[in-house]
Amino acid sequence: MARGTSRLQLACVAVAVALGLTACGSGGIKDNPSGASGGKDCGDLRIAVNPWTGYVSNAHVIGYVAKTKLGCNVTYPDVKEEVGWAGMASGSIDTIVENWGHPDLVKKYIDEQKSVEDAGPTGGKGIIGWYVPPWMAEKYPDITDWKSLNKYASLFKTSESGDKGQLLDGDPSYVTNDEALVKNLKLNYKVVVGGSEASLIQSFKSAEKNKTPLLAYFYEPQWFFSEMKLVHVNLPKYTDGCDADPAKVNCDYPEYNLNKLIAKKFADSGSPAVDLIKKFSWTNDDQNIVSTYIAKDGMSPDDAAKKWVDANPDKVKAWLG
Amino acid sequence: MTATQSGAVEKTTSEGTPALHVEGLWKIFGPKGDKIINTPDAQLSRKDLQAKTGHVVGIRDVGFDVAPGEVFVVMGLSGSGKSTLVRLLTRLIEPTAGTVELYGEDITAMSDSALLDTRRKKVSMVFQHFGLLPHRKVVDNVAFGLEVRGEKKGERRNRAQEMVDLVGLSGYENNYPDQLSGGMQQRVGLARALAANPDVMMFDEPFSALDPLIRRDMQNEVIRLHEEVGKTMVFITHDLAEALKLGDRILIMRDGEIVQIGTPDEVVGAPADEYVRDFTSDVPKSHVLTLKWVMRAPDGDPGDGPVLQSNQIVRDAARIVLDHDGPCRVADGDKLVGVVDDMDILRVVVAEDEG
């Protein structure tokens, strides 16, 4: 009985302490001020996030600005590129902030369905290509020319490629002509799929460390270049239309002028964020800085964005002007 | 072979409606049981029918009457169809053919709702594995049948408590079944069956799962209850001793058929066939047989020994007969029907020791 009573007291004390604590907590909760820009309410902004770090940088910098300067309620649905396009058409996504070409999708959604609009370039230049780790370029200087690839094919043999050389590819959603290239350039290689940006980076890291050969699909802008100077393998020069028929491609990837996309519905909504997205523009280097914060320094995308935005008030101002 | 085998009804109670009247009852297990019954296949033996059609004869052409207040025991080896039979009586298993009447009401022709009502009010059962609900307290288990038929909480609680007291479980009403021993659980089963105040109680090997000593207690309990409440009982067992102890009459089954119906002394004294004889060979005959079965015809002078009644059990009469020099007289009421001497008694007792 006595035992029970003391426990009861204990419980009372615990509750009292809890209540006391809450009372000393920091201040009360006030409603959000809405629409800092003074104009219309921003409301929701749903920025698709595609699976590479550079993209994440674009998305969160725009998102951070929209949230803090325009009072938008920003969300970041993680979707692959094509799903993002479809999402803009169906109304579940408002914008894609780094688009790599996709002529087929442009035709379908922008030209035919007219459910998506081009929101102008990001300022970034996109390069896709085949890369080798630095030590290989040093040891085999001529490897940067595609013509000597067959000579070195046996170096790149792995358990996955059998008796051919291995060409490592990335995320299934990435734009790639690699299989057609291998075939049309008569290379003795087999395309092996790595799975993601992460696995490509991991592969390069371990190839450089262990001095093992590696030939892989990769792309710029890319924060990883600040950590390791991968060397581009030159394929036959890109000429207009040489990639018109996907099955007959025999030339390097074009240089992409990366652009932003915006859902028609959202563009017509009059949200102040529409202007922000259209005006947003920066360089590969800017993006790489933010990406490095995220991927290398392990910052959360929002913190990384904040850091960059705080350091570059002029650029941000131009987007809002 | 006896006359009772072909489903002919043996009327033992002359006046009034029997508590239970069964006639031409069949059960053939399997999807097409009702088709087979009208074909010659129905006459095949159980084994042959199974081999030929995959159907099993559970009960073949069974008929009997049970008088009100009687304890009617059905016995046979496992697989002989006892459980099937007792379930047919309340249509827990649908009969393939035949009729069952309960106090003149035809169970087999009843509508579903009438059948529910019969099960709720007129017949109740006690099962070998108790069939208690583990999530209900003892008293709620006992009251379950009453609850099902919609009685008010207060009333059914009172009635249930009475029953709990009646079966000697006072104090355990708030326990859960798994906190009780097997014997106690079966008492709960008994109380549940009694609670509905039914006209007929049916027991399907209720004590087979219990230890021998407990079993004896429970048998005595049934005898006591029968004396107190006087219900008609149909009692299934595979244990002849139990059958002899409890039964006013015994029905012996084999392969779904009736082999013999009779009082305990008839079954032991005049087994219908080898099967029954085999069964009864171990029974202490002096405990079962009445003088009727050991006496000789009173040829000549019956003498002047003490008069014993012909339905007296041999064991009970033995003392008197052995103490008396010369034969004793056996009478049925006032009428002299035979004589019995030491040798007649000893033959029964000694045969037993040898057996």
Next chain:
Amino acid sequence: MSTATAPPPAPPDRTASASKEEQPYVELGKKRHTGAKLAGIGIFWLVMWLVFHNQMTRALGLQDTTPFHEWLNGIRDWVQLHGPDNWFFGGVLGFIGDFFNAVFEFLQKLVSIPAFPRPVPEIGWLGVVALATWVGWAVAGLRSTILVVVTMLLFGVFGLWQDSIDLLLVTIIAVVFCFVVGLPTGILMARSRATSAVVTPVLDIMQTMPPFAYLAPVALGFGIGPTTAIVLTCIYALPPMIRITEHGIRGVPDTTIEAARSLGLTRGQMLRQVQLPMARRTIVVGINQSMMAALSMATIAALVNGPGLGKDVNAALQIQNIGAASVAGILIVLTAIMLDRTTTAASERSESMGRSGVASVSGPGVMLAGVVLERLPRWATEEAGKGVRQPRLTSAGRWLVRGLWLIPTLVLVYFSRQQLILAQFPTRDDWPFLKYIDGKTVTKLVNDFSNWFIDKVDTFTLALKNDLTNWLINPLQNLLAESPWWTMALVLLAFAYVLGGWRPVVTTLVCEAIIFGTGLWNDTMITLTMTIFATVLVMLTAVVLGVAMGRNRRADTAIRPILDAFQTIPPFVYLIPALALFGASRFTAIIAAVAYAVPIATKLVADGIRGVSPTTVEAARANGSTKWQMITKVQLPMSRNALVLATNQGLLYVLSMVVIGGLVGGGSLGYIVVSGFSQDQLFGKGLAAGIAITALGVMLDRIARYAAERYGR
């Protein structure tokens, strides 16, 4: 003495009177020559391979498509264009979608995201923790409550409060839906053989189908976002709920049902008063299984923008941040353990529901029990029967006590609405001590450790991968994938026939036709190779571990919690270390699959070994069996049933993981599914790959099942 020979006495007619019991038929054993037949098939296969090597393999390039794939693309285009106006896509699916969306958003605003214009949700973290604590205590008791508190605090400490709560919300909505749909379905199936016969094959397919297979169609129907995540989760989590409910209702002993019938119960009364109460514990187990299944979908659902922790795992995998992936992974696992333990405790309690007041007012209630019990109103307590000393609470009384405890809970909820620090989980900026344990710290810790570790072992692990791949996987794959398609088709049919008789042959034939039709024969064979290889590894491991566990209580106590933990880890998390150690390859996918399937297979084997009757073991020991003989001659053969079942389950688990392994170099079908999901023109191909995976799963499952029926006795 007479010289005349007397006729010998007739032998007693044994058949008639040997025994009164019926004698069973004599079973005549048939020799099956399985080994010889298998060898025959093998020889045929090898010869065909030698002759037709690399011809007619039906290989299809990564970006190549077939008319069937184009046709599926056409359907997709149609749905995208006309879906919104269509009665089915826009109407039915649209309605379901809107409904789930609305429910989800409502709950999110309540507890996880800012409820505009408030900068925070309606109920802050403290309120949510308090409510969860109260629920945990009310249904499951003190120990689970502690687990709930710790887990939920970690949500916040690791800085993933919102995603963790979102995951809980998705799981809860999905499980509630599964319960609402699954319970009646299960009951119907238990009561009607016809319903059971119709629904069971549907459940079979739902369970054999790896989630990857229905990712794309569901996303097509519901768009991307929470709804799709919930629907995906429901598809995956519904079958266990239905199955276990059916099992529970059927599991009510016939004797009890019969006794109840004899009392004149109607069907409704039987259900409500007998079957449901008695199946209650099993049904709670169903909820538990359903929850675990739902959680394991978290990461897969994140591929279609499902909310919750899955997103964080995927994002971290993307940047190869093992630490960050682990933090989110740990939280998923903790969530799983929390829900698992809570529901398990709830089910155990529900069995003894209201048995003893001591159990049900345990924990904080104990404080009340001593003092207050006597003071509670009369209707709240009662004598607890003979042999149980304390008075106990009636069910009304239990709710009274729970109600009392709700008051402080609601007070905390109130405060969490008022104070920012109680609404938004504090970070290290608010509470500096958090910097020792928060998400960033743990992420760094894990990363440092894994970098150090991988650095030490990766030369070795890569060499291991290369050797095993070159010497075992590649030859097997060559045999399967470089034989002509018709050879493989025949070989599989022959295997099916030899192992399981003609019934699986029919299924195999149908499945082969489907796979052929999808145009992905060659990729299916590659997936099959990995599946077979991984399954063999799984069974080897499972037998070793399972025998140890089955024979030795201590080994069991040591290993079982690890297996439990492994089983609650969502599949993607397995990819993290595997990828780090073995690089992007088929072997990585295989290792992840093995890790994923070993727990279930091991448990089944262990249970099988333990199930061997102790009398038999004792008899064998009395005969002087050595330990080894005991295992190989008694315990393993006698648990053959369990072994077969373990193989079957292992196979299905492996298959679903091998497919996910497509993301880390596994290639073949899994990769095609994902690429179909990522590239416009590959949509149809991805969908076809999903179909092929399902067909492969059904085929393997059927062969294994019928083989089990034949050899498992």
